[in-house]
Amino acid sequence: MSLVTNSRKGAKTRTFFAPLRICVILFLCLSAFGFSKHDFHTSITRMDYNAKEKSFEVSIRVFTDDLESVLSKENGGQKFSVLNNDKNDPYVEKYIRKHFAIVTTAKQKKPYSYIGKEQEADATWIYVEIPCSEAITGFSLQNSIMLDVFDDQVNLVNFNYQGQKKSYIFKNEDKVLPLGL
Structure with missing residues (x-):
């Protein structure tokens, strides 16, 4: 004193x-x-068209704690801890396939390859490759990642196709948007 x-x-x-x-x-x-880890819920996706490979190279960045929450919800409350060398890839792949896709004019999801995931600080990067040899005229993009879990979730997609760039914003009311450049 x-x-x-x-x-x-x-x-x-x-x-x-x-x-x-x-x-x-x-x-x-x-x-x-409050003591929340972050005050907003967002994902950032980069889609680059590789003309030589005729495919989209996709990188999706999500907050790791949000990914763990959504995987738990999707799998009956099972606890998940997402790390680089874990056995959760099948769960992550299943979730991404359900919530992210290029949709053709025939309303079919284009098949793609799940490459894997990588952890970085408080975020997880998820990588997929979507073969696409045809023109994307009339195609749509679905990105409903975590929209069913967080009311304030926003998904930003930076889309690069044949030298043209466009950004798309997905929210609860906009889960599928037309790919127009």
Whole structure:
């Protein structure tokens, strides 16, 4: 305990554990805002058309804790811990196939190869390759990743096709959008 003299009034004011006060104030402020890991739910996808291979190379970035939550929900509450060298790839692949696709004019999902996943800090990158030798005129893109779990989920797709670039934003009301360049 330290004593501080107030020069205006000549009175002594007691200051108890100033660092503890700061910690208590900080704790109360954080409690008011919650302890969530992140305040928003989003995924970012990059789709690049490889003309030589006639396929789209796709990289999908999601928050790892969100991916673990959605896998748990999709699999009867089973607990998931997504790591680089785990045995969860079949679950991740199944989920991505259900929620991400190029849809043809015949309303068919184009088949694709699941390449794998890679963890980076608090995010997980998921890689797929979608063969596509025909023109994409009239095709649509489905990206409903985590839209069924988080009301505020936003999925951004940066689409590069034959030198043209376009970005798409998917929300609950827009799970499938036309691919128009």
